[in-house]
Amino acid sequence: MSQFKYVLLGSLLLTACAHAPVNQTSQDEAEDQDGTDQITQPEPQAEVPQGLPNIALSKELLYEFLLSEIASQRGNDMLAIEGSADLAKKTRDPRLAMRAAHLALQYGKVDKAIEALRVWRDADPSSITARRMLSSVLLRSGKLDAAGEELAQLLKADETHSAQNFIQIYQMLATYPEKEAALKLLRELAQLYPRAAEAHWGVAQLALVSGDGELALNEVRQARNLRPEWDTAASSEAIILQKDAPQQGLDVLRKFLSSYPDAREIRLQYARALLDQKQYKLARDEFQRLADEHPDNPDMAYAIALISLQLNDLKNAEAELKLALSKGKKDPDTVRYYLGQLSEARKNEDEAIANYREVKGGEYLVASQIRIAYLLSKRGQLAEARRQLQEVQGADNQQRAQLVMVEAQLLREANQFNEAYQVLNQSLEKFPNHTDLLYETAMMADKIGKPDLFEKLMRKLIKIKPDHAQAYNALGYELLERNERIPEAMQLVEKALLLAPDDASIMDSVGWGYYRSGKLDESVKMLRRAFAGNANPEIAAHLGEVLWVRGDKEEAKKIWQKSLKENSGNEQLQTVIKKFDP
Secondary structure, eight states, rough: OHHHHHHHHHHHHHHHHSSSSOOHHHHHHHHHHHTTTOOOOOOOOOOOSOOOOOOOOOHHHHHHHHEEEEETTTTHHHHHHEEEEEEEHHHHHHHHHHHHHHHHHHHHHHHHHHHHHHHHHOOOOOOOHHHOOOOOOOTTTHHHHHHHHHHHHHHHGGGHHHHHHHHHHHHHHOOOHHHHHHHHHHHHHHHTTTHHHHHHHHHHHHHHTTHHHHHHHHHHHHHHHOOTOOOOOOOOHHHHHHTTOOOHHHHHHHHHHHOOOTTTHHHHHHHHHHHTTTHHHHHHHHHHHHHHTOOOHHHHHHHHHHHHHHHOOHHHHHHHHHHHHHHTTTTTHHHHHHHHHHHTTTHHHHHHHHHHHTOOOOTTTHHHHHHHHHHHHHHTTTTHHHHHHTTTTOOOHHHHHHHHHHHHHHHHHTTHHHHHHHHHHHHHHSTTTTTHHHHHHHHHHHHTTTTTHHHHHHHHHHHHHHHHHHHHHHHHHHHOOOOOOOOHHHHHHHHHHHTTTHHHHHHHHHHHHHHHOHHHHHHHHHHHHHHHHOHHHHHHHHHHHHHHHHHHHHHHHEEEHHHHHHHHHHHHHHHHHHHHHH
């Protein structure tokens, strides 16, 4: 009789579990961690609960079981959780404990879940799943020490699968917010298994996110010594080296491929790393090899095409782009955009416009329309270019503002400055706080002789965006050019330099400010820095003028003449030369 009742209880339980949602957050979160997508793990086998209790199904137990299930179905979470937890404690049945844990997790009652998981673990000490779930929930609750004890027991109980277990332990610890504490725990666990490559690899990953690059490199190299064929470890070593020793990282991948030439993911990583290091020809060779191995992959042809464009190999670029298009690349609009770029590089403007017109959507739609407008304007068809821009439907305010600014730029290049200002100002009325529009409208106001409006708009921009270095620079430089309010102008350009210390144009403004302030030596020093960063004709004009005034006339002449040779049409440079050396 008692045996029949026990079987009945088990049947009821299995039926309930089949209909109940199982919370797998801990497992799912672990599998999503970055850097583990290349790891292949065996599917875990379903556990058979051990040590099932021989307990009669009394009326009280049956009533409590049904009450808990009905409460769960009707959304009465507390009654369901309390009932299932009480059943698990009374019966010590691991299946009931598992059910109680799932219910508690389903409703976000972590403490109740921990209690149920401990009952499950104690009722079935052989259950690896119980220990793994308990460890995960303890970690999510911030109970690192308790989780560590469970993880140590898990490893001890399942030593034959220590490799997979260390991968899963790393995945769990990777989500723990206190990275250094998580690293310390994993190192302690790994020390007990010095021959487990996965343990060293996990320590390396946590060390990297904790900022200990040296430890990360040492540990991943130990993992590679233990498992030389493991592509994930080779990939990790290259990634660790990428920041400070990129060539060494490339060497790691290259040597691995020499031993394991069929490691496709490593070859793809190697090709991308070469591309990052601007080793375009070698990168193209690697992508070509991948393309030869996978001729139906349009992404490989696309990558080869873009690299060929970078190498100015236009013939090969065109062939690969058309190949990517013929193979049905998911984003043909992108391919058409780059075919347009290629046509522009060949100076075939009709073909470029035709390709750009084929872009019907995607991230390059607006860019394509802008290129069409630019090419039309270049032909002298400014009115048609403007219509082209005005017909484009920007996806958001940023794109709408961008289109307006491009239209103003075309007008400015056609010397239609007042019309450019009107276009910008009308758009600014619609988007009064758009920082890019404010800047461009202010600059155009200055161009058409509205200095007060220029200053008003720049000060508004600075108020909206206090870290806008170019706004401080533009306002300060304009005051310096007018030789007005020099102390205030210097404060503005020095603030700009503080915000953008490597900007050559701002260095030029500061150097020019020193000149206006009579500090010639400081001016020359700053202008030399600016000129070294960007040898444009405006900076050459300023540097030459300050050198001339300081008495270094021969050097000034050399700088001017060299810059004039490279920029013969620059008006500012010609003006300063006529002024001092007619």
